[in-house]
Amino acid sequence: MRDPSSFKQKFLKKWILGLQVCGSGKQNMSILERKEAIKLSADIALASTRDGRTRWSRATIANASKHDENKVLVQQLLAPESESLKKTSIGLVMDNKRVRCKKILRRSCCIKRARKSVSQGVLAKSIAKRMVNRKTRVLKSLVPGGEFMDDISLIEETLDYIESLRAQVDVMRTLAKATELVNGK
Amino acid sequence: MLLWTGFGCLPGLSFSPKEEPVPTVNQLLTYHILYYRIIIYNKIILSLLYNVDTVLLASRKRANKYMWQCSICHLLGFLKILRGRTVQRNPIPSFLSLGDRVSLFILIAFSPSLLDYTFTDFCLEQSGQEYQIRQSSYHNKIELSKEKLLTTVNSEVSYTREVFLLATFAYSCKKEMDMRDKDKFELEESSNNPINYHSPGGISLDRRFNSTGIPNSSLGLISTDNQMSVCRGDIVGAASCSSASVIDSFGPSMWEHPTNSQNLVFCDVNVQNIAGSSNTAGIGKGVPASLRNGIDRTLEMGWNPPNSMLKGGFFLPNASGMFPQSLSQFPADSAFIERAARFSCFNGENFNDMVNPFGAPESMGLFSRGGGMMQGTGENFMGSGMKSVSGGQAPKNFMKAVEASKDVSMSVNHMATEGSPLKNETKSDSLARSRDEAKQGMVGSGNASDEAEFSDGGGQDEPSMMEGNCREPSAKSLGSKKRKRNGQVATILLNCFLKCLSGGILIKDAEFDQAKGTPQSAEPAKGSPETQLKGDQKPNSTTSVDAGKQGKQGSLGSDQFKEEYIHVRARRGQATNSHSLAERVRREKISERMKFLQDLVPGCSKVTGKAVMLDEIINYVQSLQRQVEFLSMKLATVNPRLDLNIEGLLAKDVFSPKILQLHAVPPSSLAFSLEMPMAYPPSHPSQPGLIPTAFPGMDSHSDIIRRTINSQLVPMTAGFKEPAQQPPNVWDDELRNVVQMSYGTSAPHDSQDVNEPLPPGHLKAEL
Numbered sequence: 043m044r045d046p047s048s049f050k051q052k053f054l055k056k057w058i059l060g061l062q063v064c065g066s067g068k069q070n071m072s073i074l075e076r077k078e079a080i081k082l083s084a085d086i087a088l089a090s091t092r093d094g095r096t097r098w099s100r101a102t103i104a105n106a107s108k109h110d111e112n113k114v115l116v117q118q119l120l121a122p123e124s125e126s127l128k129k130t131s132i133g134l135v136m137d138n139k140r141v142r143c144k145k146i147l148r149r150s151c152c153i154k155r156a157r158k159s160v161s162q163g164v165l166a167k168s169i170a171k172r173m174v175n176r177k178t179r180v181l182k183s184l185v186p187g188g189e190f191m192d193d194i195s196l197i198e199e200t201l202d203y204i205e206s207l208r209a210q211v212d213v214m215r216t217l218a219k220a221t222e223l224v225n226g227k
Numbered sequence: 228m229l230l231w232t233g234f235g236c237l238p239g240l241s242f243s244p245k246e247e248p249v250p251t252v253n254q255l256l257t258y259h260i261l262y263y264r265i266i267i268y269n270k271i272i273l274s275l276l277y278n279v280d281t282v283l284l285a286s287r288k289r290a291n292k293y294m295w296q297c298s299i300c301h302l303l304g305f306l307k308i309l310r311g312r313t314v315q316r317n318p319i320p321s322f323l324s325l326g327d328r329v330s331l332f333i334l335i336a337f338s339p340s341l342l343d344y345t346f347t348d349f350c351l352e353q354s355g356q357e358y359q360i361r362q363s364s365y366h367n368k369i370e371l372s373k374e375k376l377l378t379t380v381n382s383e384v385s386y387t388r389e390v391f392l393l394a395t396f397a398y399s400c401k402k403e404m405d406m407r408d409k410d411k412f413e414l415e416e417s418s419n420n421p422i423n424y425h426s427p428g429g430i431s432l433d434r435r436f437n438s439t440g441i442p443n444s445s446l447g448l449i450s451t452d453n454q455m456s457v458c459r460g461d462i463v464g465a466a467s468c469s470s471a472s473v474i475d476s477f478g479p480s481m482w483e484h485p486t487n488s489q490n491l492v493f494c495d496v497n498v499q500n501i502a503g504s505s506n507t508a509g510i511g512k513g514v515p516a517s518l519r520n521g522i523d524r525t526l527e528m529g530w531n532p533p534n535s536m537l538k539g540g541f542f543l544p545n546a547s548g549m550f551p552q553s554l555s556q557f558p559a560d561s562a563f564i565e566r567a568a569r570f571s572c573f574n575g576e577n578f579n580d581m582v583n584p585f586g587a588p589e590s591m592g593l594f595s596r597g598g599g600m601m602q603g604t605g606e607n608f609m610g611s612g613m614k615s616v617s618g619g620q621a622p623k624n625f626m627k628a629v630e631a632s633k634d635v636s637m638s639v640n641h642m643a644t645e646g647s648p649l650k651n652e653t654k655s656d657s658l659a660r661s662r663d664e665a666k667q668g669m670v671g672s673g674n675a676s677d678e679a680e681f682s683d684g685g686g687q688d689e690p691s692m693m694e695g696n697c698r699e700p701s702a703k704s705l706g707s708k709k710r711k712r713n714g715q716v717a718t719i720l721l722n723c724f725l726k727c728l729s730g731g732i733l734i735k736d737a738e739f740d741q742a743k744g745t746p747q748s749a750e751p752a753k754g755s756p757e758t759q760l761k762g763d764q765k766p767n768s769t770t771s772v773d774a775g776k777q778g779k780q781g782s783l784g785s786d787q788f789k790e791e792y793i794h795v796r797a798r799r800g801q802a803t804n805s806h807s808l809a810e811r812v813r814r815e816k817i818s819e820r821m822k823f824l825q826d827l828v829p830g831c832s833k834v835t836g837k838a839v840m841l842d843e844i845i846n847y848v849q850s851l852q853r854q855v856e857f858l859s860m861k862l863a864t865v866n867p868r869l870d871l872n873i874e875g876l877l878a879k880d881v882f883s884p885k886i887l888q889l890h891a892v893p894p895s896s897l898a899f900s901l902e903m904p905m906a907y908p909p910s911h912p913s914q915p916g917l918i919p920t921a922f923p924g925m926d927s928h929s930d931i932i933r934r935t936i937n938s939q940l941v942p943m944t945a946g947f948k949e950p951a952q953q954p955p956n957v958w959d960d961e962l963r964n965v966v967q968m969s970y971g972t973s974a975p976h977d978s979q980d981v982n983e984p985l986p987p988g989h990l991k992a993e994l
């Protein structure tokens with residue numbers, strides 16, 4: 043487990059940096075815009091804090107880089123990081139596209155087998171399997187970049203993602219509280 | 228208090244065939260029997276074996292290969308310990324059931340170091356008495372034999388039927404040993420009338436039993452194979468007697484040739500040998516000749532389930548009281564292996580017959596039968612003999628018999644039929660299961676094969692017997708398929724045994740430990756059906772995946788003598804191609820990782836199953852993501868500008884220790900949040916005062932603060948695209964320095980220089 047406090051520090055640092063980058067652009071942003079900016083910078087900061095060691099972080103960065111407006115932010119945040127990270131992120135997008143295409147192709151070519159009548163036990167098993175598959179799909183949609191992972195790595199990524207999310211939530215919450223307090227008084 | 232408690236944690240077993248006396252199969256069998264019961268009586272188990280890996284015990288799964296393996300492991304360890312220590316005579320807990328006590332007794336009997344335990348210690352008298360009484364109603368012969376037996380029996384000890392049966396079993400084993408070793412067997416009047424309860428007769432019986440197998444035959448165990456046929460009836464009768472004397476007589480003789488008996492796994496002659504040997508052991512207890520004969524007969528049957536025989540035989544000798552037997556020596560020599568191999572070809576029919584009698588109720592019936600047998604001749608003897616033997620097999624059965632008197636009546640009926648169908652059915656199932664487990668265990672333990680086999684057989688027999696007992700033995704019709712199953716089971720058992728013999732430690736202890744350690748992987752296999760039909764045997768695949776994954780042994784071909792270090796076993800009923808195995812490996816990987824997730828996701832500790840776990844995980848991730856959204860919205864609301872308003876934060880005297888306490892956030896975040904304001908402009912002299920009040924572990928957060936300050940400084944200069952902007956000049960030099968150090972990203976030096984950091988005091992406090 044990585045050190046949570048140092049992780050948080052890094053995250054906060056990057057986040058604020060990103061906020062600066064975002065905020066420096068516009069002066070009057072609507073609340074939603076601000077929120078988006080905050081969230082985006084937070085997400086990218088989180089992903090970059092992970093240094094692209096995990097797939098989800100790379101996927102996040104890759105997704106963010108897709109939009110040009112974010113590119114600056116991403117670059118700013120990733121400036122200290124190695125350039126290879128950026129490249130892998132970009133490459134990840136391509137890989138994911140490839141994987142996705144392959145999956146679509148496979149599914150289209152797959153012949154649907156006729157459903158045979160199965161015994162009770164097997165039926166229960168198949169139901170369970172379907173449930174698990176469904177939930178796995180949901181999880182894949184939640185975890186950034188999850189659609190392209192197999193089950194095993196999906197779970198590992200989820201583990202890491204949950205941890206990072208926790209740290210992110212902690213940092214944000216603390217900041218929000220502090221800000222609240224400051225503003226409140 | 229408990230027998231084992233004194234031994235602490237059983238050491239990891241590293242039995243090797245070369246090791247000096249490893250527990251015999253009998254011992255294992257006994258243990259298995261005991262252990263199996265323990266599974267049923269969970270509390271007893273836990274109290275008894277609290278030093279044992281309680282995970283096993285808690286599983287409560289009878290058909291648990293892992294459990295069996297561990298039981299074997301523990302048994303061996305236990306026996307090892309027993310052997311290695313001077314035994315203090317711990318009182319046998321009285322809360323144990325009769326069967327348990329019998330098992331314990333036998334178990335201890337096997338250990339040479341526990342010789343000072345006597346039968347009486349196990350408080351078997353009482354139950355034995357009742358049992359005998361109950362039995363007496365069945366046949367005169369039993370009574371007669373009992374009487375005769377008792378005359379020669381040491382009156383101090385009362386032997387329960389089980390004990391008797393056990394003795395017969397032991398005798399059979401012994402006989403096998405005798406026969407195998409071709410020692411001198413003073414096979415006296417093998418043709419003697421089995422109903423020779425007197426000592427001499429008993430002795431002869433013993434001798435009969437003690438065929439070649441008995442190496443030492445110091446007891447004068449003589450076995451005459453020839454006489455086996457004659458003796459069968461005796462065995463039966465003897466079994467019915469179930470008198471301690473029999474056991475006693477068996478015992479010594481049995482123990483004379485520990486090795487022989489040890490190797491009794493499937494020795495047709497063993498039974499006879501044992502019976503004979505035990506008698507001739509000269510224990511002085513007149514083993515009823517009938518008993519011996521009966522045993523002999525069973526042995527002669529061709530291949531009476533040595534297990535049952537052995538059990539009975541062994542138990543009996545044990546009961547008689549710890550003969551100093553060097554039990555360990557199961558001669559895993561080639562001769563024995565050959566013989567074992569021979570057994571693998573055992574005719575299923577015989578085995579069925581053998582197995583059947585092992586139901587406890589059956590045993591009762593066996594007794595009666597045995598009694599009748601004694602006098603009679605012919606097939607009956609065989610069946611009854613076997614039954615009696617089988618009856619003696621399982622203490623459990625015994626227990627059941629005691630508890631379910633009805634069984635006794637049933638047994639009588641069954642007696643009539645060759646091989647109780649009920650027993651067969653039940654036995655086959657449980658037997659298969661137990662055998663499976665036992666086999667697994669055996670393999671896993673890698674102990675002396677015979678021991679494993681024994682336990683295998685024992686374990687298997689036990690459950691079968693138990694079930695047989697449980698079910699109303701009303702079924703007279705014995706499904707032929709069940710018989711076949713039994714035969715197959717027997718074959719499988721044999722195979723397993725042979726494997727053990729040939730390979731010694733077939734499976735490394737590591738695997739065994741892994742099996743222990745991975746109950747999960749084992750448990751699915753455990754639950755699988757017990758009966759291992761020979762036809763269902765699947766070749767074990769030796770996929771070297773994640774060592775330690777042991778599924779149920781799919782197959783144990785008789786030809787699988789060569790050792791196969793199987794790391795991934797094909798589960799029973801599953802294909803064994805690489806795909807399914809890889810699939811299994813993958814599944815196990817996933818479940819491993821799910822466990823990690825369980826720790827991470829709160830409230831998931833009790834959840835099992837992929838779907839539910841995934842549900843929880845999804846919920847948690849979603850909740851976290853929603854929190855992020857919410858917090859970002861909150862921050863957006865709070866900050867009119869996208870700068871987090873650090874200025875404002877610092878400008879206000881809001882930070883005080885109270886704030887710190889209010890925050891329930893982790894210290895890290897708390898610290899840095901407070902620090903942020905604290906690090907704020909020196910323009911507020913009051914602030915510095917606040918700083919020192921502060922923080923819980925600030926040291927680690929000084930960086931954060933600095934960075935925060937830095938970053939804040941940048942936006943404060945309003946809208947700089949580049950981070951390297953001129954920070955406000957309000958900062959002290961200190962802050963500047965700090966910022967310089969911490970703000971390593973893109974802050975230009977000039978900007979940092981411009982920084983007027985807070986008075987050193989501010990930061991110092993934080994730092």
